[in-house]
Amino acid sequence: MSTTTTSPAISQELADEFNPFLAMAKRFEIAADHLDLDAGIRDVLRTPARELQVAVPVLMDDKTTRVYTGYRVQHNFVLGPCKGGIRFSPDVNLDEVRALAAWMTWKCSVVGLPFGGGKGGVICDPREMSPGELERLTRRYTANIMDILGPDRDVPAPDVNTNEQTMAWIMDTYSMHMRSTQTAVVTGKPLTLGGSLGRREATGRGVMLSAREALKRLGLRPEDTKVVVQGSGNVGGIGAMLMHREGYTITSLSDMYGAIYNEKGLDVPAVLEYLAENKRLTGFPDAEEVPNDKQLELQCDVLVPAAVENAITSQNVDRIKAKLIVEGANGPTTYSADKILDERGVMVVPDILANAGGVTVSYFEWVQDRMGYFWTEEIVNSRLEQIMVKAFDEVDEVARKYESSLRIGAYIHAIDRVATVYRLRGTFA
Numbered sequence: 309m310s311t312t313t314t315s316p317a318i319s320q321e322l323a324d325e326f327n328p329f330l331a332m333a334k335r336f337e338i339a340a341d342h343l344d345l346d347a348g349i350r351d352v353l354r355t356p357a358r359e360l361q362v363a364v365p366v367l368m369d370d371k372t373t374r375v376y377t378g379y380r381v382q383h384n385f386v387l388g389p390c391k392g393g394i395r396f397s398p399d400v401n402l403d404e405v406r407a408l409a410a411w412m413t414w415k416c417s418v419v420g421l422p423f424g425g426g427k428g429g430v431i432c433d434p435r436e437m438s439p440g441e442l443e444r445l446t447r448r449y450t451a452n453i454m455d456i457l458g459p460d461r462d463v464p465a466p467d468v469n470t471n472e473q474t475m476a477w478i479m480d481t482y483s484m485h486m487r488s489t490q491t492a493v494v495t496g497k498p499l500t501l502g503g504s505l506g507r508r509e510a511t512g513r514g515v516m517l518s519a520r521e522a523l524k525r526l527g528l529r530p531e532d533t534k535v536v537v538q539g540s541g542n543v544g545g546i547g548a549m550l551m552h553r554e555g556y557t558i559t560s561l562s563d564m565y566g567a568i569y570n571e572k573g574l575d576v577p578a579v580l581e582y583l584a585e586n587k588r589l590t591g592f593p594d595a596e597e598v599p600n601d602k603q604l605e606l607q608c609d610v611l612v613p614a615a616v617e618n619a620i621t622s623q624n625v626d627r628i629k630a631k632l633i634v635e636g637a638n639g640p641t642t643y644s645a646d647k648i649l650d651e652r653g654v655m656v657v658p659d660i661l662a663n664a665g666g667v668t669v670s671y672f673e674w675v676q677d678r679m680g681y682f683w684t685e686e687i688v689n690s691r692l693e694q695i696m697v698k699a700f701d702e703v704d705e706v707a708r709k710y711e712s713s714l715r716i717g718a719y720i721h722a723i724d725r726v727a728t729v730y731r732l733r734g735t736f737a
């Protein structure tokens with residue numbers, strides 16, 4: 309019997325590789341070195357501006373009271389109100405919320421939005437809670453972080469296990485306290501409550517546009533391009549559908565139970581219909597089944613990781629065959645894997661650029677709410693395209709100038725913008 313054990317040193321190394329805050333911090337330092345940022349500005353930009361931890365008592369259906377822990381981190385509000393999602397999950401922790409808040413600062417900056425970065429979370433397991441318990445949790449969490457929320461201060465959005473309904477409860481709780489309807493306090497709301505057309509598809513659309521711009525640089529046409537997509541939810545499913553419509557061959561899609569593969573290309577609308585009916589992809593006719601870990605290693609031109617963090621790591625990077633990786637998910641490639649991909653000349657469109665379509669249309673939602681005037685879906689989509697293409701061009705130019713990867717180019721571009729505005733505003737005393 310083989311008794312392979314992992315030495316503590318190796319497992320610490322892997323734990324560090326998978327730590328989202330360290331991943332963000334390492335890329336920040338490289339970009340800051342390129343920009344020759346002084347120590348003071350570095351400190352300002354890497355330190356979260358505000359971290360709030362709240363106790364959230366909830367009356368449960370069985371009349372007992374439980375206390376949940378909630379967080380809201382505002383990483384930086386130099387460019388404008390903080391923007392970022394709220395997640396409900398048993399795994400939420402302050403380190404993760406901090407990293408995600410900082411990512412939001414760079415993401416908003418890279419696409420030129422007048423927003424800073426924030427993120428929130430509550431440690432809870434929504435699968436074990438009734439709708440009533442979830443509503444009470446959401447409302448009390450909102451009331452407890454209200455001092456730092458507001459259309460001009462901090463504007464949350466949905467994230468893991470929160471949705472349009474959660475945003476409606478947050479909007480209502482805030483509005484009840486303010487004694488007036490304040491739709492612009494959150495984005496990702498239902499359409500009838502000040503949501504924006506095109507918001508649901510926005511992240512997938514941004515992924516499709518990023519892939520298109522990158523493939524132009526690689527000289528590949530959609531009809532000659534095979535694409536593997538990890539995940540088939542809001543980002544992966546919609547991204548795959550839009551790429552399929554543009555003429556790309558989507559050979560594989562996955563969900564948490566497994567992946568399906570057809571070398572000649574999947575009929576993506578039929579796959580998504582099958583998924584909606586059966587709640588899983590496996591069993592879809594006209595495709596082979598592939599285990600999830602093998603899916604990323606399939607032969608393809610483009611790989612779109614659009615499901616989970618840390619999908620491409622030092623453990624599997626050598627077997628990845630794609631020429632282009634477009635990061636639909638947040639943090640799907642670890643820092644160690646990044647270095648290897650860079651050495652191999654694999655182009656990676658980084659998460660802070662590739663999945664910024666969602667926050668861009670969230671910005672449009674906030675603008676529309678504040679105007680009280682709503683745009684057509686065509687206007688939303690064409691403004692999104694303008695912003696994504698401009699951001700891609702700018703990042704590409706910065707990456708060429710600094711002879712860096714697109715990821716470091718995106719960080720340089722984003723950090724430079726925040727640092728420039730910080731210097732102009734000066735240090736308040």
Ligand code: NAD
Nearest residue numbers: 511539540541542543562563564614615636637638663666
């Ligand atoms: P989602 O819940 O709609 O979909 C997630 C998909 O991933 C599902 O199909 C699920 O079955 C699948 N999945 C889960 N574990 C998997 C695994 N181990 N292997 C393969 N597939 C697996 O979530 P989403 O909104 O599509 O978000 C996906 C990622 O994109 C997350 O990292 C999220 O933070 C990021 N993101 C989302 C948005 C947005 O607007 N929805 C914006 C920016 C970034």
